[in-house]
Amino acid sequence: MGKEENLTDYRVGFLKGADECTKVIRSIDWNQTSLGAPNNWPQSLKTTLSILLSAKVPMALFWGPEYIQFHNDSYVSELSWETRHEAKIGQAAADSHTRNWPCIKPLVDLVIADGEGLYIEDLSFNFCYSAVVDETDSVAGVIITYLDSSSKTGDxxxxxxxxxxxxxxxxxxxxxxxxxxxxxxxxxxxxxxxxxxxxxxxxxxxxxxxxxxxxxxxxxxxxxxxxxxxxxxxxxxxxxxxxxxxxxxxxxxxxxxxxxxxxxxxxxxxxITENKIEQMEKNDFIAIASHELKTPLTSIKAYVQMLKSGRRLDDPDYVINLATRAESQVNRMTKLIYSFLDMSRIESGHVDLQMEPFMLDDLISEVVKDYMIHTSTHALLFSPGIAEKIEGDRSRIGQVIDNLVSNAIKYSPLSKMVEISSMTVGEEAIVSIKDYGIGIDHKHQSKVFERFYRADDQKARNAVGFGIGLYLSADIMKRHNGGIWIESAPGEGTTFHFSLPLSRS
Amino acid sequence: MSKLIQVIEDDEAIRDVIEYILQQSEFEVNVAANAREFKINLFNTLPDLILMDVKLPDGDGIQLCKQLKQSLDTRHIPVIIMSAHAPAEASSKEASADDFISKPFDLNELLKRIEAQLA
CATH class of the missing domain: 3.30.450.20 (PAS domain)
Incomplete structure (x- = not known):
């Protein structure tokens, strides 16, 4: 039987359409297939196909135990990623639907078994599976309707x-x-x-x-x-x-x-402002730190050169004096290096406190005595006033006192005195360190405890010191549940106070 | 008569050691720990050479040098700037300083530079 004959034969009822897929159906010699000639197909299949072929949404039908495939023009144009459609119509899905069949078959089987439809959402299409019941009241086929879902998610x-x-x-x-x-x-x-x-x-x-x-x-x-x-x-x-x-x-x-x-x-x-500022602060810190380390190094180098010159080596006092001075500068460098390390410990959160009860006034006296030996420019006056012990890390708190005293001396070059006092207020011990120096103006006062902070004005910028001392001190106080604060007026001087809880329990 | 050198240095240890070394080399030495002391010294006697640190608690050695070089009374006095801060070398040139020595320095080198300026 030729193709022309087929066309005439099947140009009946549901196969009258002029669409491409209907033409393909008409061109097939159905007598060579298990379905036989279209005029003998069950009415349920004919009705389903008449709906499918005229539908303007992509639809496919899998019919009978062999899952014979049918689809419409819309399916061809919308699902162009599928293989050539002419080859699929009238063929068993297992042979024709090569790419997707392994995914589709279990769903089709489920619909056939349950007789109920399915709705599957996917990235570019939502799939609507519907059962087609034939004249024997059993599910003979499954229609898949492809609904474009890209308007919601995909385009x-x-x-x-x-x-x-x-x-x-x-x-x-x-x-x-x-x-x-x-x-x-x-x-x-x-x-x-x-x-x-x-x-x-x-x-x-x-x-x-x-x-x-x-x-x-x-x-x-x-x-x-x-x-x-x-x-x-x-x-x-x-x-x-x-x-x-x-x-x-x-x-x-x-x-x-x-x-x-x-x-x-x-x-x-x-x-990137925050990163930039941090980067600039780090560069500043390196510049200031290297300056601070070179200062004691300058005098150490001089002492060593004086000893190396061989002059006056027969004078023990001279030699001992130079060695003592060199030692004190080495100690100064050591302190600096420890504060760099403390800083990185704070940043990484590894600060351990050795808590013990001790007399705060004794510690202050020790620090003051030490400064009096090495300082010729300032007199240090200490008025003790705490009769009770406090609980804390003695060496860390000593570091705070040392830092505040050294700042007081550093930032009051034109005065001759630093006053230190301590007292008890309620449940707290309060220590104050007062200088009569250059002072800090109000807008900078809250920032002095920040990392790398140094007053931005010319006078303070040229003063030695590198803004981590107060940052370290504030951190140590925080870890002791204490406080640290500042009172200052430019040109009149600065008082730093810190407070620690008394050990009364 | 021996030459007078004015030293301005805020670090006590460095100041003492420079003073001692210069005295050993038969110089007269005046020391100042800050800009204010330096100005008082300058008011009393003009030195033959000024050896000056950059970072001072109450001022800036670079600015002081500029002022000295602008004043008719002091512009002839050689100024050697010393600093541990490397970029200070460029700014000391801008301030018309006669020489720059970086810290830490060699004592013999320091004396050589001073003698070169006084020759």
Whole structure:
């Protein structure tokens, strides 16, 4: 039997349609299959096919014990990722549906066994499995309807939107610069990074004008470099309208047009101010620490050279004097190095306290006596006033007193006196160390206990010392459930107080 | 008559050792622990050479040097700046200092530099 004959034969009822899949069904010699000629098919199959072939959503039918496959035009166009459809219609699914059949078959079998439909959600399609009951009241086939689910989750614009939301949430501003007309589009986060409202609209020119004047050359050369290499990277400062300065890191990629000319620059910007400040503080710290270590080293080197010269070696007093001085500078360096180590211990949380009850006034007297031996510039006056013991780490608290006394001397070069007093107030012991030095103005007072903090003005900047002493002291006090605070007026002097709970239990 | 050297250094140990070494080399020495003491000394006697630290508790050696080099009374006095802070070398040049010596220094090198300025 020829194809033309088939076409005429089957051009009846449900097979009258002009759609491609109906044409394929008409061209098949059904007498060679287990289903036989279409006019002899059960009414249930004919009805199902008439619905399926005229449906405008992708549908497939698996019929009978061999799972003979049928589908419609919509299935062909929407599921183009499937293999050639002509080969599948009229064939057993196991032979034709090569790619997906192993996944589909168990579901089809389930529907046939239960007679109930299934609804499966997937990334790009939701699948609706329905049972087709034949004239013998048994499930003879399963229809799968493919419902496009991309409007909810899958399409490209949605993916972009989700990416944008994710980058917004992490504080990343995205932007797209049209290099031909010098215009920019961006996400609202970029505006926030620039200190604007999320809804503000700025031109590229206005955004560029926010760059710190000293960093303009950096951003210009980053752009030149991007046009050559295709990649943009720049770390520069932005000045907000309130004059505050913020570090930004921007990374981007050049997009080329069909003539290989750079047409767009796509990129992201993040605020790196905190990292930058930390980095600068660390650099400062290294500079200050190396300066502090070189100072005792300078006198040690001099003492050693004087001994090496061989002069006056027959004078024991001279030799002992030089060696004693050298030793005291070595001790000073040791103290410095220990405070570096303490600092890294604090950062990593490994500070152990050796708690014991002791008389605080005795400890203060020891520190004061030690300073009186080595200090010729200042007199230290101590008025003790605590009759009870406190519980704490004696050497750590000694470190705090030492640090506060050394600061008092350091920051009062023109005065001759430091006053130390102690007293009991309620359940606490309070120690005060008062100098008549340069003082600290109000706005800097709360910051002196921060890591690496040093007063920013010229006078204090040139004073020796490296801002970790007070940071360490504040940490030690905190671990003792004590407190540390400051009273100061510029030009009049500073008083540091610290408090510790008395050991009355 | 021996030459007078004015030393400005806030670190007591370094100040003492420089004073001793210069005296051993037959110099007259005036010492100051800070900018204020230095200005008082300068008011009394002009030295033949100034040896100065940068970080002072009440001032900045670089700024002091600039002032000295701008004043008609003191611009002829050689100034040697000493510092443990490496970038100070560049700023001491800007301040027209005659020489710079970095800490820790060699005592013989220090004496050589001083003698070169006084020659």
């Amino acid at each position: 490209v614009s949605n993916a972009e939107e989700r990416l944008r939301m994710a980058s917004d949430a992490t504080g990343i501003g995205s932007w797209d610069i049209d290099l031909n007309c010098n215009s920019i589009t961006y996400t609202p986060t970029l505006m926030e990074l620039l200190g604007m409202d999320r809804d503000d609209r700025l031109t590229l020119e206005e955004i560029n004008a926010l760059t710190h004047p000293n960093d303009k050359s950096i951003t210009d050369s980053a752009l030149m470099c991007a046009l050559e290499t295709g990649y943009y990277h720049c770390e520069s400062r932005i000045v907000w309208l309130d004059d505050s300065v913020h570090w930004m890191s921007s990374t981007g990629k050049v997009i080329y047009d069909e003539y290989e000319f750079p047409s767009r620059l796509l990129g992201t910007t993040v605020d």
